[in-house]
Amino acid sequence: MISQLSWKVGGQQGEGIESTGEIFSMAMNRMGYHLYSYRHFSSRIKGGHTNNKIRVSTTPMRAISDDLDILVAFDQETIDFNAHELREGGIIIADAKFNPKLPDGLKPVRFFTVPLTEIADELGTSLMKNMVSIGASSAILGISVESYRPIVEDMFLRKGEKVVEKNMDAIRRGFDFVNELTGGQLPEFQMEKADPQKQLFLIGNDAIALGAVAAGCRFMPAYPITPASEVMEYLIKKLPKLGGTVIQTEDEIAAVTMAIGANFAGARSLTASAGPGLSLMMEAIGLAGITEQPVVIVNTQRGGPSTGMPTKIEQSDVNAMIYGTHGDIPKVVIAPSTVEECFYDAVEAFNIAEEYQLPVILMTDLTLSLGKQTVTPFDYSKVEIRRGKLLAGQELPEKEQNDLFKRYEVTEDGVSPRVIPGQKYGLHHVTGVEHDQTGRPSENAANRIQQMDKRMRKMEGVLKNFKGAVTADAPHADADVLVVGINSTIGTIQEAKGRLEQEGIKVNHAQIRLLHPFPTEEIKALVDKAKKVVVVEHNIQAQVTNLLKQHVGNAEKIESVLKYDGNPFLPKEIYAEVKELVKHGDYERVSK
Amino acid sequence: MATMKEFRNNVKPNWCPGCGDFSIQAAIQRAAANVGLEPENLAVVSGIGCSGRISGYINCYGFHGIHGRSLPIAQGVKMANRELTVIAAGGDGDGFAIGMGHTVHAIRRNMNITYIVMDNQIYGLTKGQTSPRSATGFVTKSTPAGSIESSISPVELALSVGATFVAQSFSSDLKGLTELIEKGIQHEGFSLINVFSPCVTYNKVNTYDWFKENIVPVDTIEGYDPHDRIKAMSTSMQHKGLITGLIYQNTEQKPYEALVNGFKEEGLANQDIRLSEEDFEKLVKEFA
Numbered sequence: 001m002i003s004q005l006s007w008k009v010g011g012q013q014g015e016g017i018e019s020t021g022e023i024f025s026m027a028m029n030r031m032g033y034h035l036y037s038y039r040h041f042s043s044r045i046k047g048g049h050t051n052n053k054i055r056v057s058t059t060p061m062r063a064i065s066d067d068l069d070i071l072v073a074f075d076q077e078t079i080d081f082n083a084h085e086l087r088e089g090g091i092i093i094a095d096a097k098f099n100p101k102l103p104d105g106l107k108p109v110r111f112f113t114v115p116l117t118e119i120a121d122e123l124g125t126s127l128m129k130n131m132v133s134i135g136a137s138s139a140i141l142g143i144s145v146e147s148y149r150p151i152v153e154d155m156f157l158r159k160g161e162k163v164v165e166k167n168m169d170a171i172r173r174g175f176d177f178v179n180e181l182t183g184g185q186l187p188e189f190q191m192e193k194a195d196p197q198k199q200l201f202l203i204g205n206d207a208i209a210l211g212a213v214a215a216g217c218r219f220m221p222a223y224p225i226t227p228a229s230e231v232m233e234y235l236i237k238k239l240p241k242l243g244g245t246v247i248q249t250e251d252e253i254a255a256v257t258m259a260i261g262a263n264f265a266g267a268r269s270l271t272a273s274a275g276p277g278l279s280l281m282m283e284a285i286g287l288a289g290i291t292e293q294p295v296v297i298v299n300t301q302r303g304g305p306s307t308g309m310p311t312k313i314e315q316s317d318v319n320a321m322i323y324g325t326h327g328d329i330p331k332v333v334i335a336p337s338t339v340e341e342c343f344y345d346a347v348e349a350f351n352i353a354e355e356y357q358l359p360v361i362l363m364t365d366l367t368l369s370l371g372k373q374t375v376t377p378f379d380y381s382k383v384e385i386r387r388g389k390l391l392a393g394q395e396l397p398e399k400e401q402n403d404l405f406k407r408y409e410v411t412e413d414g415v416s417p418r419v420i421p422g423q424k425y426g427l428h429h430v431t432g433v434e435h436d437q438t439g440r441p442s443e444n445a446a447n448r449i450q451q452m453d454k455r456m457r458k459m460e461g462v463l464k465n466f467k468g469a470v471t472a473d474a475p476h477a478d479a480d481v482l483v484v485g486i487n488s489t490i491g492t493i494q495e496a497k498g499r500l501e502q503e504g505i506k507v508n509h510a511q512i513r514l515l516h517p518f519p520t521e522e523i524k525a526l527v528d529k530a531k532k533v534v535v536v537e538h539n540i541q542a543q544v545t546n547l548l549k550q551h552v553g554n555a556e557k558i559e560s561v562l563k564y565d566g567n568p569f570l571p572k573e574i575y576a577e578v579k580e581l582v583k584h585g586d587y588e589r590v591s592k
Numbered sequence: 593m594a595t596m597k598e599f600r601n602n603v604k605p606n607w608c609p610g611c612g613d614f615s616i617q618a619a620i621q622r623a624a625a626n627v628g629l630e631p632e633n634l635a636v637v638s639g640i641g642c643s644g645r646i647s648g649y650i651n652c653y654g655f656h657g658i659h660g661r662s663l664p665i666a667q668g669v670k671m672a673n674r675e676l677t678v679i680a681a682g683g684d685g686d687g688f689a690i691g692m693g694h695t696v697h698a699i700r701r702n703m704n705i706t707y708i709v710m711d712n713q714i715y716g717l718t719k720g721q722t723s724p725r726s727a728t729g730f731v732t733k734s735t736p737a738g739s740i741e742s743s744i745s746p747v748e749l750a751l752s753v754g755a756t757f758v759a760q761s762f763s764s765d766l767k768g769l770t771e772l773i774e775k776g777i778q779h780e781g782f783s784l785i786n787v788f789s790p791c792v793t794y795n796k797v798n799t800y801d802w803f804k805e806n807i808v809p810v811d812t813i814e815g816y817d818p819h820d821r822i823k824a825m826s827t828s829m830q831h832k833g834l835i836t837g838l839i840y841q842n843t844e845q846k847p848y849e850a851l852v853n854g855f856k857e858e859g860l861a862n863q864d865i866r867l868s869e870e871d872f873e874k875l876v877k878e879f880a
Contacts, residue, residue, distance in 0.1 A: 200879040210875060216865025219671050221664075238875065240854035243863060247671070250697040254664040257657065261668025264655055265635065265676065266861030269668065287658050377880075380872045385865065392861075401651060402602045420861055421653035421669070421676055424632045429648045431656035432640075440603060440648065 001192050003058045006065040007137065009130075010051030010082055011074030013044060020072070020130035021052030024137065026151045028056050029201040029374055031143075032194035036491065037372040038064045038568065043226065043310045049077050058194045062338060062373060062491025066572040069189070070140065072133045074116070076100060083109070089188070093136050093178070095129065112136070112181055119173045128170040135174025142185035145172045200375050204342040204368040207375075208272070208298055209234035211346025214383045217268040217296070218244025221258035223251055223277060226310045227366045228300040231272040252277035256284040256297060263294045264430065266392065266420030268350050272298035275317055276307065278361075282325045285359050289329025291430040292408065292416070292455065294353035296346075298362045300369040301487070303566050312566030313366040315487060316539035318547065321361050322516045330414075330458045332360045333516035337471055337490040339373045341513065347383050352466075355388035356415060356458045363515070365538065367488035367568045389417045396425035404428060404438035410450055414457030459517045469519035473497070474508035474526055481582050482508045482530035484523075486515065486544055489536050489569055496574035505582055512544070520551045533558040534578050540564045596625040599634075601651040607642060612763035612789030612800075613710050617649050619766055620679065620708070623773035624652075629677055637666040639682030639691065642717045643710035643789070646681050660691030663698040663707065670703050673859030674849045677777060678704075684711040684725040688744050692724070699755045699782055704847040706776040706783045709746060710763075712791035713798050720794035730797065745833035746786040751825050756842040757783035758824065760835060762803050763790070768837070775838060781847040788836075803834075810837040819843075 009020045018039065025035050036055045042048045055065050068085040071078070073094040080103050083092060088107040094100035095116040102111055114136050120128040135145060148171050149164075156163040179185075202210075209231045212220070218239055222232040236246040244267075249255045255271040262269035273281070278299050288295045301317045303309025321333045332352055336345040342364065349360040396419065399405070407428040409416040416437075419426030429439040434451065436442040463469075473494065474482070481500075485493050490511050497507040510526050512519070527533055527548075535545040535558065542560040549555045561577040563569055599621040607613050624634055631652045638647035640659035647654035653676075657665045666680035680698075687695050687709045698707065714732060715721040721734035725746075729738040750758045757779040761769040769787060776783030788807070790800050808831045810816045817823060824840040849855055856863065867875075 198880065200876065202879040206879065210879075213875065214867055214872060216867075218860050218863070218865065219668075221668065221671075240852070242867075242871075243854060243856045244860060245671070245852045245855055247667075247701075249664065250693050253661060254694055254697070257661040257664040258668035258671070260657075261637065261655070261665035262672035262860075263668075264665075265669040265672035265859075267672035267859075268865060269672065283658055284661065291655075378876060380869055383872075401598065404601075421635050421673060422632055422859075422861070424630075427631055427651060427653060429654035429656065431648065431654075432658055433656065439654075441645075 001190050002188070003192050004061070005056045005070070005141070005189070005191060006053065006068045007056065007070045007072070008051055008053040008068055008082060009072040009133065010049065010078030013041060013048045013050040014046035015074060016127060016130045017050050017052055017074070020133060021054055023130070023148070023151060023155070024134050025054050025201065025372065027143070027148050029199065030150065031147065032196040033057060033191070034060045035201060035372065035374045036062055036064065038367065039370060041311050049081055051078065051082060056191065058192050061495065063495050063571055064568060066570050070137060072137060073100060074129070079103065091140060091189070093133060112178060114174065114177055116174070119177070120170060123166055123170055123173070128167060131167050131170035132174035135171035136178040138171070139175045139178035139182065140186055140189050142190045145175050198377055200377055201372060202339060202375070203230060203370050203372050204336070204339050204364050205230035205300065205370065206234055207339045207342035208346045208362065208364070210378070211343040212270055212350070213238055213242065214380070215268060215347040215350035216385050217270055217350060218242060219262050219267050219269040220271060221247045221249045221255045221269070222271045223249050223255050223273065225274050225277050227302055227369045228272040228274050228277070228298060230369070231298055252280040253284060256281040256295070260284060260288050260293050260295050264420070268354070270296035270298060272300065274300050274302045275304045278317065278320065278324070285331065286325035286327055286329055287432045288359040289325065289331060289455070290432050290434070292357040293430070294357055295359045296349045296353050296362060297359060298364070301363060301365040309566045311366070313488070313568050314538045314564060314566070315365050316541070316543065316564070317363065318486070318515065318539070318543040321363055322547070328452065328456065330356065330358045330455050331516065332356070332358065332462055333363055334360065335363045335486045335513060335515050336368070337487055337511040337513065339368070339375045340378070342368065343378050344382065345513070351384065351386040352462060354390060355386055356462055357388070357418060358458060363487070365487040371488065389415050391417055391419050391423070391426065396423055399425045406437045407439050408435060408437045408451060408454070410437060410454050413461050414454045415461070463517040463519065466514050469514035470522045470526070471511040471513050472509065472526060474510060474529070476506040476508050477529055478506070479508040479530040480506045481532045481534055481578060482510060482526050483574070483578060484510050484512065484533060484535045484544065484548065485537065486512050492569045492571050492574055493536055495571035496578060499571070499575045500579060505579065515547070518547065518551045523548065524552045527552050527554055531557070532582060534561055534581050535559070536561045536569065536574055538563050593628050594625055594630050596622050598631055599624050599651050601649065603649055605649050606645060608793050610792040611642070612712065612787070613643055613646065615763040615766050615769065616708065616710055616787055616789055617646055619769040619773055621650060622770045623777060626770065627774050627777050633675070634677050634679070635669050636679045636681060637662045637669060638680070639686035641683040641686055641715070643681065643683040644686065646710070660686050660689070661694065662686065663691060663694040666705050667698060667701070667703050670705055670849070671860065673861040674704070675859040675862070679706045679708065681708040681710065684709055684713060685715050685723045688724040688746065696753050699750055699753050699784060702756055702782045702845060702848050704781055704849060706773065706785065708773065709784070709786045710789045711746070711786050712789050712795055714791050714795045716791050716794055745828060746784065747828040747833055747835065747839055748825060750784045751821060751840060755784055755840065756781040756845045758840040759783070759785045759838050760787070761785060762788045762807055762836055764800060764804070765836070772838060779841065781845060807834045807836050810835050810839060
């Protein structure tokens with residue numbers, strides 16, 4: 001009996017690889033297993049190798065595994081490209097159609113050639129080969145054919161009973177074929193039963209979109225881009241039912257300025273993009289900063305610079321998000337690490353944007369945005385809508401015509417009362433030109449200092465009131481090492497931590513959730529408790545490391561583990577690198 | 593009902609004496625009063641440049657944004673609260689150079705917004721460089737040997753991308769301009785009003801006198817029908833784009849907001865944004 005399993009299906013883009021993974025994982029999710037998936041894909045629609053790796057476990061985890069138990073191959077390229085990942089005794093299920101061959105130099109694996117396409121063709125369409133392959137996998141794992149029925153019905157019942165039965169037949173034929181080859185299920189591949197529990201299975205982008213809806217966002221202007229488009233696609237399905245809509249704009253500048261205009265007029269609005277789009281939005285982000293308009297911008301980081309690697313993970317926008325736009329503005333950058341955090345942080349992003357009247361960047365990375373994870377159902381009672389000093393739906397005191405509303409009134413917390421168009425005594429003008437308290441342009445020196453100070457004061461409130469700025473698992477008062485990360489690396493670091501702890505190395509772990517303003521005090525307390533600090537990040541310039549050094553000092557004990565080849569860290573890589581750094585320090589590492 | 597005075601504030605414009613923009617400001621204020629608006633239900637969104645300051649000179653809700661982006665901001669305002677009257681305004685550089693992409697797409701999108709271009713055919717605030725509206729051969733600081741690019745015709749541009757309301761006017765004609773702005777506000781859809789607004793400081797060619805000599809009001813053309821798009825296009829071409837008046841209007845096409853599936857008459861900003869627990873659970877169930 002095993003408690004976890006790593007399964008991968010691969011083939012050419014456009015031949016149903018994604019849906020094969022989807023059906024397999026939906027079944028496992030309903031049986032109560034915890035799942036984490038990763039899609040390898042390229043920037044093209046048809047052709048090119050793609051694969052979907054799914055990890056199934058009886059306990060929660062948030063990382064892909066170092067190796068692989070079962071590989072389902074629809075073509076030879078899948079075998080050549082992925083077979084080296086298989087553990088000793090792992091299994092390849094290959095379509096007989098392409099006369100599969102094992103490459104040289106593999107560990108001993110078991111090789112099942114199954115007529116996936118042939119069986120599918122007999123049933124009427126070669127498209128069903130994915131169902132046959134699921135049946136074949138299930139024979140090995142000892143999952144009954146009937147356990148797929150509810151999912152197959154969900155997917156195909158609207159096309160008729162016949163289609164459901166055909167697909168069930170395809171699963172059964174694949175199951176029977178492999179069952180005959182193996183003479184029954186393989187005990188070493190039998191999964192322990194999972195506790196049946198209610199859980200959700202979704203990607204980070206869906207969680208962000210759902211969070212936006214829960215936060216009251218009803219309007220999204222956006223421009224399509226990988227890996228952000230799912231946010232827009234979810235909202236275009238849902239918002240019309242709630243009275244709102246999505247506009248696909250002509251570019252990202254239109255998207256962000258439209259969102260700013262909508263927020264000015266009182267509707268919660270967001271846009272979502274990735275590196276190239278964010279670069280285009282920078283001037284408008286400054287406009288939101290100086291005109292003190294709320295706006296939420298999602299940045300799903302991918303490989304940069306320029307077009308870079310659109311379908312690969314990187315965390316190289318940290319500097320751009322914190323320092324981007326010319327001039328000084330108050331701005332917040334939130335970096336969730338899990339799908340749950342994506343949901344709750346999306347809600348908070350809207351609250352903070354309105355409470356402090358500033359732009360909030362919700363920054364993920366590709367692996368978090370697109371990787372599907374099982375999560376505990378979201379708690380709606382935790383969803384608050386806080387609109388700060390918005391004077392909506394209340395009568396304002398009567399005023400003379402030329403007695404202008406002080407939209408930029410200087411206040412102790414830097415936040416001024418805000419009125420939206422439609423209010424009789426709240427008429428005001430907002431401008432990206434430096435202005436006085438009523439919004440009239442002013443280059444007066446004293447006024448400039450007063451307004452700049454007032455705007456920047458808002459950052460103090462954000463930092464003071466943000467809950468959970470650091471997600472820490474730090475049980476040791478004197479840790480050998482503190483491992484720091486952002487976004488999707490949380491699970492991989494956790495797993496590496498587990499292995500290091502087993503070897504007696506005391507590891508604390510912190511994911512920075514609030515990147516800007518920086519939670520110096522919380523991080524410093526953790527840094528002080530560790531002999532060494534290792535920052536794990538997906539970029540070449542060690543952007544998070546430098547941020548950490550800038551805010552907490554201690555440069556001599558802070559090191560980095562960097563990866564920027566487009567692939568997510570594996571637990572074994574972090575384990576090995578951190579172990580090396582703890583044992584020898586950076587000096588030897590550099591000289592080796 | 594508000595009077596024209598109620599759309600005035602006591603901010604003194606920083607335009608040069610004699611600038612065409614003064615009459616455009618007055619025409620907007622008159623038109624707003626004439627069509628029965630209240631200042632709190634009007635939002636004026638402007639771009640950057642001399643003309644961009646206009647949003648601060650009208651007593652209403654004003655948004656002075658960034659260069660070339662008045663239209664997407666204005667569209668955002670309209671989507672957030674379709675009960676508001678939204679006017680976008682800016683110069684020819686704002687609308688036809690840096691903001692050209694937005695101009696074309698805002699016209700196609702056809703939201704119920706009025707866009708007034710204060711067209712002086714030159715960059716004023718940066719002290720006299722060429723604009724996409726400058727004629728070929730026009731000498732400026734950035735084109736000392738004369739512009740070697742061709743000039744855009746706002747009318748023909750708008751007609752070619754599916755505009756439902758195209759008008760052109762001259763800032764000296766306060767009465768005609770006011771009427772066109774009224775019609776533009778009342779038009780159900782996107783209205784483009786390009787206004788020749790002479791720059792008395794940097795444009796010594798396209799002066800008040802030059803316009804008086806060269807413009808042709810379409811209502812002086814016999815048989816002109818503003819519902820005939822082909823005729824509108826050919827008339828503009830015949831007269832090198834120097835025609836004024838209501839050039840084209842399509843009253844059949846519904847505005848964007850009316851075509852959005854499920855979009856309510858009540859502005860989004862005025863609706864309750866909290867989801868019911870039931871609705872939330874329904875959404876969550878799709879991921880179970």
